Amino acid sequence: xxxxxxxxxxxxxxxxxxxxxxxxxxxxxxxxxxxxxxxxxxxxxxxxxxxxxxxxxxxxxxxxxxxxxxxxxxxxxxxxxxxxxxxxxxxxxxxxxxxxxxxxxxxxxxxxxxxxxxxxxxxxxxxxxxxxxxxxxxxxxxxxxxxxxxxxxxxxxxxxxxxxxxxxxxxxxxxxxxxxxxxxxxxxxxxxxxxxxxxxxxxxxxxxxxxxxxxxxxxxxxxxxxxxxxxxxxxxxxxxxxxxxxxxxxxxxxxxxxxxxxxxxxxxxxxxxxxxxxxxxxxxxxxxxxxxxxxxxxxxxxxxxxxxxxxxxxxxxxxxxxxxxxxxxxxxxxxxxxxxxxxxxxxxxxxxxxxxxxxxxxxxxxxxxxxxxxxxxxxxxxxxxxxxxxxxxxxxxxxxxxxxxxxxxxxxxxxxxxxxxxxxxxxxxxxxxxxxxxxxxxxxxxxxxxxxxxxxxxxxxxxxxxxxxxxxxxxxxxxxxxx
Amino acid sequence: xxxxxxxxxxxxxxxxxxxxxxxxxxxxxxxxxxxxxxxxxxxxxxxxxxxxxxxxxxxxxxxxxxxxxxxxxxxxxxxxxxxxxxxxxxxxxxxxxxxxxxxxxxxxxxxxxxxxxxxxxxxxxxxxxxxxxxxxxxxxxxxxxxxxxxxxxxxxxxxxxxxxxxxxxxxxxxxxxxxxxxxxxxxxxxxxxxxxxxxxxxxxxxxxxxxxxxxxxxxxxxxxxxxxxxxxxxxxxxxxxxxxxxxxxxxxxxxxxxxxxxxxxxxxxxxxxxxxxxxxxxxxxxxxxxxxxxxxxxxxxxxxxxxxxxxxxxxxxxxxxxxxxxxxxxxxxxxxxxxxxxxxxxxxxxxxxxxxxxxxxxxxxxxxxxxxxxxxxxxxxxxxxxxxxxxxxxxxxxxxxxxxxxxxxxxxxxxxxxxxxxxxxxxxxxxxxxxxxxxxxxxxxxxxxxxxxxxxxxxxxxxxxxxxxxxxxxxxxxxxxxx
Numbered sequence: 001x002x003x004x005x006x007x008x009x010x011x012x013x014x015x016x017x018x019x020x021x022x023x024x025x026x027x028x029x030x031x032x033x034x035x036x037x038x039x040x041x042x043x044x045x046x047x048x049x050x051x052x053x054x055x056x057x058x059x060x061x062x063x064x065x066x067x068x069x070x071x072x073x074x075x076x077x078x079x080x081x082x083x084x085x086x087x088x089x090x091x092x093x094x095x096x097x098x099x100x101x102x103x104x105x106x107x108x109x110x111x112x113x114x115x116x117x118x119x120x121x122x123x124x125x126x127x128x129x130x131x132x133x134x135x136x137x138x139x140x141x142x143x144x145x146x147x148x149x150x151x152x153x154x155x156x157x158x159x160x161x162x163x164x165x166x167x168x169x170x171x172x173x174x175x176x177x178x179x180x181x182x183x184x185x186x187x188x189x190x191x192x193x194x195x196x197x198x199x200x201x202x203x204x205x206x207x208x209x210x211x212x213x214x215x216x217x218x219x220x221x222x223x224x225x226x227x228x229x230x231x232x233x234x235x236x237x238x239x240x241x242x243x244x245x246x247x248x249x250x251x252x253x254x255x256x257x258x259x260x261x262x263x264x265x266x267x268x269x270x271x272x273x274x275x276x277x278x279x280x281x282x283x284x285x286x287x288x289x290x291x292x293x294x295x296x297x298x299x300x301x302x303x304x305x306x307x308x309x310x311x312x313x314x315x316x317x318x319x320x321x322x323x324x325x326x327x328x329x330x331x332x333x334x335x336x337x338x339x340x341x342x343x344x345x346x347x348x349x350x351x352x353x354x355x356x357x358x359x360x361x362x363x364x365x366x367x368x369x370x371x372x373x374x375x376x377x378x379x380x381x382x383x384x385x386x387x388x389x390x391x392x393x394x395x396x397x398x399x400x401x402x403x404x405x406x407x408x409x410x411x412x413x414x415x416x417x418x419x420x421x422x423x424x425x426x427x428x429x430x431x432x433x434x435x436x437x438x439x440x441x442x443x444x445x446x447x448x449x450x451x452x453x454x455x456x457x458x459x460x461x462x463x464x465x466x467x468x469x470x471x472x473x474x475x476x477x478x479x480x481x482x483x
Numbered sequence: 484x485x486x487x488x489x490x491x492x493x494x495x496x497x498x499x500x501x502x503x504x505x506x507x508x509x510x511x512x513x514x515x516x517x518x519x520x521x522x523x524x525x526x527x528x529x530x531x532x533x534x535x536x537x538x539x540x541x542x543x544x545x546x547x548x549x550x551x552x553x554x555x556x557x558x559x560x561x562x563x564x565x566x567x568x569x570x571x572x573x574x575x576x577x578x579x580x581x582x583x584x585x586x587x588x589x590x591x592x593x594x595x596x597x598x599x600x601x602x603x604x605x606x607x608x609x610x611x612x613x614x615x616x617x618x619x620x621x622x623x624x625x626x627x628x629x630x631x632x633x634x635x636x637x638x639x640x641x642x643x644x645x646x647x648x649x650x651x652x653x654x655x656x657x658x659x660x661x662x663x664x665x666x667x668x669x670x671x672x673x674x675x676x677x678x679x680x681x682x683x684x685x686x687x688x689x690x691x692x693x694x695x696x697x698x699x700x701x702x703x704x705x706x707x708x709x710x711x712x713x714x715x716x717x718x719x720x721x722x723x724x725x726x727x728x729x730x731x732x733x734x735x736x737x738x739x740x741x742x743x744x745x746x747x748x749x750x751x752x753x754x755x756x757x758x759x760x761x762x763x764x765x766x767x768x769x770x771x772x773x774x775x776x777x778x779x780x781x782x783x784x785x786x787x788x789x790x791x792x793x794x795x796x797x798x799x800x801x802x803x804x805x806x807x808x809x810x811x812x813x814x815x816x817x818x819x820x821x822x823x824x825x826x827x828x829x830x831x832x833x834x835x836x837x838x839x840x841x842x843x844x845x846x847x848x849x850x851x852x853x854x855x856x857x858x859x860x861x862x863x864x865x866x867x868x869x870x871x872x873x874x875x876x877x878x879x880x881x882x883x884x885x886x887x888x889x890x891x892x893x894x895x896x897x898x899x900x901x902x903x904x905x906x907x908x909x910x911x912x913x914x915x916x917x918x919x920x921x922x923x924x925x926x927x928x929x930x931x932x933x934x935x936x937x938x939x940x941x942x943x944x945x946x947x948x949x950x951x952x953x954x955x956x957x958x959x960x961x962x963x964x965x966x
């Protein structure tokens with residue numbers, strides 16, 4: 001039960017974040033450094049994200065499977081860029097069943113290599129394509145500077161791995177998944193995203209292209225929300241994944257991989273949270289409406305609880321996720337703060353006067369003070385509340401979009417960029433080279449977030465040059481401080 | 484696509500099992516010995532089991548959380564019996580992020596110790612109890628003689644961990660969960676179970692009592708389907724999990740833990756499978772009805788497929804999980820065998836004559852030959868098929884129960900037991916001692932399965948002695964060969 005308040009965001013954003021995650025009981029640090037315990041309330045958010053993604057993956061023809069936790073070190077080494085990218089982050093099992101292992105095992109940081117080995121066996125002919133498989137799993141990437149949800153040594157995710165007969169089809173899959181990620185992020189989590197392409201040095205180790213959804217947190221830093229990789233034929237070559245095409249000729253497949261993680265919970269906290277704590281979008285909130293009964297005398301208590309029970313049943317009948325706060329010995333003010341900390345979208349108060357008036361008082365978590373309060377008669381309350389929940393969902397997305405719009409700026413020069421990234425994201429024509437990105441990062445702490453798809457109708461536009469280094473531009477890119 | 488047949492059960496049961504798991508595409512061995520790749524069809528079975536369990540856990544007040552994969556070795560060592568039981572099976576991470584770790588990490592074999600450490604922090608007062616948490620996770624127990632699903636180094640499971648104010652409440656929880664396991668096993672998986680108590684040497688390392696559901700496989704061997712442990716105050720003491728009771732006195736909690744695993748998929752294969760392959764209970768089958776169109780001419784093909792499309796839509800509207808086999812170039816016989824191998828409960832054939840008669844031919848997977856075939860008019864087909872699926876579900880459970888009944892026998896003497904366990908389970912008065920169980924195992928290969936709850940109205944019944952060694956009996960126990 002939360003009793004303390006959170007550090008104000010303006011005072012220390014990083015402490016504010018940790019306070020909210022802990023006081024709203026989403027997660028805490030585990031005994032092993034870098035790992036976390038996801039507590040029930042935090043896990044319920046992940047269950048909501050999972051189910052939103054899972055039904056979209058299934059509706060687009062993907063099936064779930066489960067590949068092992070352990071990968072032979074030799075597999076990781078088969079794709080040159082892949083091993084280079086992941087080697088510094090690996091956890092290694094050297095002993096099992098009481099003896100030293102002949103070959104050390106890697107605890108999976110991602111599973112392209114295991115899927116690659118299996119696909120080489122499973123795919124024989126064009127009839128076996130496309131192969132569209134996803135798995136829900138834990139992965140481990142050793143993390144030196146862990147933060148709850150945002151960067152943890154172990155995290156939960158889904159990883160999709162697909163194989164296709166043609167390059168075009170694989171690219172199409174990569175972008176289809178990017179759209180699913182954007183849909184879930186915006187319409188379930190109310191976290192607006194910019195869909196874009198990563199620069200060469202920011203892409204996945206082993207990919208030809210990485211697509212990303214990038215979101216702006218409450219401190220204007222960027223967060224990479226999910227990535228979808230076009231792997232070209234890199235893993236097909238490394239694992240010899242071939243198929244006989246319709247002309248009976250042997251071809252390499254084209255593969256993709258894509259993932260969204262428990263980090264998304266952190267994105268929700270930082271997109272919507274305020275100095276009172278968490279704010280949850282109704283589509284995802286484990287509790288959409290909390291009923292807080294208020295009474296003084298025993299007689300009032302009885303009538304208030306009887307009425308609250310009816311209201312609860314009515315809302316459950318209207319498919320609202322509702323919780324009745326039946327705790328004793330806590331003041332209304334304490335309970336209001338407690339549910340605000342936990343981000344419940346709607347508080348429904350019931351006092352003796354409400355019982356008499358056959359009415360309840362609704363308070364929106366997203367609109368502070370009187371503006372967010374409204375009485376509602378109990379006739380047709382289910383429809384009233386569902387309407388309000390939809391309104392809140394839309395308002396939270398709109399509010400996050402408005403905040404973002406205030407902090408997105410075009411930069412014509414490097415000086416513009418330097419100024420903008422102090423409190424926003426800068427859009428510049430950019431070469432995409434490592435040298436230039438490294439310089440910008442060193443001098444401004446801002447990193448290349450992505451080349452947004454909707455602002456780049458063509459790549460390498462003629463006559464355009466990088467606003468920082470003068471090399472030919474690859475396109476327009478956002479730069480920002482990032483998690 | 485399955486083209487070969489399976490080894491007959493009578494010829495080699497173990498090979499039959501492996502053939503079915505592989506040819507029905509449930510799972511295969513992974514590159515790392517002892518691990519498995521659960522293929523989509525096998526994973527869909529696990530998803531069905533998961534969702535059946537998950538909604539029952541939630542309905543009884545449990546919440547899901549997620550605890551880390553890695554456990555410090557020092558945690559495992561805190562409960563003496565626990566470390567003794569698990570040490571030989573541990574996988575150890577010694578290196579992470581490029582360096583050797585100061586303290587080696589255990590890849591969790593089970594998570595009592597992590598939950599214990601957290602509960603000691605989370606539980607302060609009687610108001611925090613009961614604490615009812617479950618997690619869905621992978622665990623690792625090094626396996627020297629792996630078998631797909633039945634014994635694998637890594638497996639998937641749920642593990643529940645609860646803490647209670649009183650012994651009675653913890654015992655009640657242990658038995659409530661046992662009932663949930665029995666319900667899912669019998670009513671979803673159609674695998675009948677015997678609920679019982681494990682003997683001291685068969686119980687979980689660190690438990691006061693272990694309860695189990697035991698099922699009879701097609702070769703009459705026993706399979707332990709799931710276990711529910713009453714942990715007494717063993718972990719409460721090891722991790723100092725205390726609470727202030729209503730009189731403001733400090734007390735140790737009472738804890739339970741319980742788990743069901745991917746092994747259940749193996750139990751389904753071995754309970755229901757036959758020489759044609761898998762047989763799936765309708766409640767769990769990813770595909771409940773497969774439509775197999777049959778045609779010769781292009782004209783017939785058009786009308787058969789148009790009709791099949793209508794039938795499919797009608798069944799989907801009746802919430803039947805239906806698949807249309809639209810593959811070309813494969814004979815009806817091949818396709819029939821293929822779907823039989825995969826255990827689809829109902830085949831729905833549509834040929835030109837069926838189109839003309841506005842009728843379809845239904846064939847039950849669980850009843851071979853003509854007895855299992857019946858024509859059905861397409862009017863109200865949804866209700867017909869749902870009725871048939873319910874009938875099949877009940878028939879599969881009844882048939883497994885009948886098979887079991889034929890192989891359960893009471894043994895008055897050790898000689899009886901020896902004879903019975905050649906092809907059945909023997910029920911004897913048994914002392915429950917390690918010496919006696921070890922002797923029986925060495926001489927007959929049968930192990931103590933459980934003391935069935937419904938056949939033991941009291942423990943240590945007066946005047947009853949062990950039929951094997953003559954010591955006072957703890958109760959009546961089943962002995963059988965077991966996986």
